[in-house]
Amino acid sequence: MENGITASMVFEDIVNHVAQNNIRQSIKPKLKTDDVALYVGDCLEIMSRFPDNYVDMIFSDPPYNLSNDGITCQAGRMVKVNKGDWDKSKGFDEDLKFHEAWISECRRILKPEGTIWISGTNHSIYQCGYLLQKLNFHILNDISWFKPNAAPNLACTTFAHSHETLLWARKDKASRHIFNYDQMKNGSFSEDKMKVPEKQMRSVWSIPTPALDEKVFGKHPTQKPLALLKRIVVSSTNEGSLILDPFNGGGTTGVAAKLVGNRKYIGIDISEEFINLSAKRLNQITERKHFSNLS
């Protein structure tokens, strides 16, 4: 940690700090507004420039490492399961090493009371869960995101994959994390046929995969639904919270933060194409900043 970096730095300072011209090569955000900064690059490199104990909440949707030339069903057609080169497995040990590197960095930059969400399928989630325990996080929940419109299993050799797992953990067992219980219990979740109005929010969430109107600027192959990310932002952040997504993809976390309102957001992705897509999505919603409910 370089001198002069304190947890009281404001959003602007962190952006300046990432661009450490005189220390290492400068890294400038591709998009920067008062409350959003989007970076193109390796999240390990960019996160290494963040101060300790700085971020309130991290949502992370790391590579699943499932792009192994298998098949899946898309819009009724048989297609290759491959998402992109970024999603190819490098073997069990290398994948584990990568997950340990980025989760450790997230731990360093999270505030003690800060929380991290990690989303994944069976290809990645067990390694990530093991590492959260190894690195002394306190696991708060594992959420099953049930997809009522999941694609069928074409090979008919297993049950149809119809959920993903989201782990939610706090950095420090002794600290008090943000959980907006009442908003989860009493909010409006019209997309979720399993949520009973005015009853506690449970750990199984039924949310359809993203609708076409969430893809008007182009598609990301593993884009998450906005309803899922809005629920996460509302439940585990407050006004003024700084949210980081080190695997920004199509920018769903940033869009959700902006729609919920009064949050600061930093997104990082190795692909310039995906950061450009995120910038278009974010620009479209600057006018509609405050949403009163989650539906």
Ligand SMILES: C[S@@+](CC[C@H](N)C(=O)[O-])C[C@H]1O[C@@H](n2cnc3c(N)ncnc32)[C@H](O)[C@@H]1O
């Ligand atoms: C599963 S996707 C995230 C999708 C995102 N949650 C959304 O809703 O659009 C993972 C993303 O991580 C990016 N990625 C892979 N390795 C990376 C790295 N080392 N640093 C930053 N981004 C990386 C990929 O380009 C991909 O967009």
